[in-house]
Amino acid sequence: MSFSLDTPSAQTLKSEARQLREERARSGQTLSHGAALEEVARSHGYRDWNTARAALPDRVAVPFQVGMRVRGFYLEQPFSGLLLGVQLLSSMQHYAVTIQFDQPVNVTPNFMFAAFRQRVSATLDIHGVSPALRGNGQPQMRLLRE
Numbered sequence: 001m002s003f004s005l006d007t008p009s010a011q012t013l014k015s016e017a018r019q020l021r022e023e024r025a026r027s028g029q030t031l032s033h034g035a036a037l038e039e040v041a042r043s044h045g046y047r048d049w050n051t052a053r054a055a056l057p058d059r060v061a062v063p064f065q066v067g068m069r070v071r072g073f074y075l076e077q078p079f080s081g082l083l084l085g086v087q088l089l090s091s092m093q094h095y096a097v098t099i100q101f102d103q104p105v106n107v108t109p110n111f112m113f114a115a116f117r118q119r120v121s122a123t124l125d126i127h128g129v130s131p132a133l134r135g136n137g138q139p140q141m142r143l144l145r146e
Contacts, residue, residue, distance in 0.1 A: 010056040011092060015126075016040045063126050064095060064143070072143040074120060075134065077105045084119070094131065095124050097143070 017036035024031045031039075037049040046052035064070075064086050071080040085098035104116035120141075122130050128143035 010053055013037070013040050013044065013052060013056065015093065063128070064097060064124075070099060070143050072128065072141060074099075074101075074105050074117075074122075074141050075107050076138055077107070079103070079105050085121075089123065093125060095126075097122055097124055099143075 014037070017033065017040045020040060021031050021033065021036045024036075034049070041047075041049045041052035044052060046055065064083055066083055066086055068083045069080070070083050071078070073079070079099075079101045080103075081099045081101040083097060084100050085096075087096040089096060098119065098121045100119050101117070104118045105120075106114045107117050108115045122141045123132065124130055124141065124143055130139040130141040132140045134140060
């Protein structure tokens with residue numbers, strides 16, 4: 001589910017239907033693509049998928065907006081800052097973001113010396129979590145709304 005307050009797009013609902021099918025498959029239940037679309041459409045208040053599709057725009061609802069205040073963790077260091085850039089990647093499931101931190105963040109794993117960054121770019125999914133992981137299994141960035 002995205003953070004956008006905008007009307008979701010048809011693409012967003014299709015992605016939700018795909019996720020629903022995957023969740024059901026993991027629990028041993030089969031669900032056709034059409035049935036998943038119908039269920040997702042009803043969960044958004046539409047009578048059926050055809051009604052939803054006719055009412056929804058083709059654009060993708062963007063979970064992050066340029067100028068948005070954000071906070072989160074970068075390399076497990078807390079930060080707050082301003083979202084300077086957002087670009088939807090070709091997968092339509094990830095975004096390239098550029099963030100200007102309010103205070104520089106030390107990006108070194110030990111504190112024998114410091115390497116501070118005040119502006120970083122990262123790839124995030126629609127939930128604000130980086131698919132790239134650190135050596136300890138934690139995401140490089142977790143973004144929250146401020």
